[in-house]
Amino acid sequence: MDVVSITEYIESTFADIHIVTAWGETSFFYIPNRKLPRGSYFATIKEKNGPNDRASNLDRSDVFRLNIGISKLTYRSLFGQQPSRPHAGGVVDTGHDFTALDQLVPHPVYGWMSWVAVLNPSATTFEDVKPLLSEAYSLAVAKFINRTSTAR
Numbered sequence: 490m491d492v493v494s495i496t497e498y499i500e501s502t503f504a505d506i507h508i509v510t511a512w513g514e515t516s517f518f519y520i521p522n523r524k525l526p527r528g529s530y531f532a533t534i535k536e537k538n539g540p541n542d543r544a545s546n547l548d549r550s551d552v553f554r555l556n557i558g559i560s561k562l563t564y565r566s567l568f569g570q571q572p573s574r575p576h577a578g579g580v581v582d583t584g585h586d587f588t589a590l591d592q593l594v595p596h597p598v599y600g601w602m603s604w605v606a607v608l609n610p611s612a613t614t615f616e617d618v619k620p621l622l623s624e625a626y627s628l629a630v631a632k633f634i635n636r637t638s639t640a641r
Contacts, residue, residue, distance in 0.1 A: 513537035519629040531629035544587040544597035564603040
């Protein structure tokens, strides 16, 4: 799988999304009718290291990371209890190799928020994470509805 294929899958599978690309990251937001500035995001694709996110060594040639925000329950079923929030510029302490390709791992920075990640997923691994993308999208929809209904 590559960035274009994953982006096309997300764009064609989930309704009412807005895609923002900036600073080496593509973010996928649920935002029907553009009611809020950006809506609720549920997945990102990161293609280069950031100032506070170097754990995956994304500056390697053709390496990218798919990031997905899942529920606490699903996260715990995959990895156990969420790690503590890392200090600024740090990574979560989970014992995972955040540079390994084609392995689902806690997100190196946002694992404490129940985000997961996979570097350069193969077609097989991407099939495995499709249900996680669906869950993340559903959570974003619910969050958006909650935010817009309480804002009235």
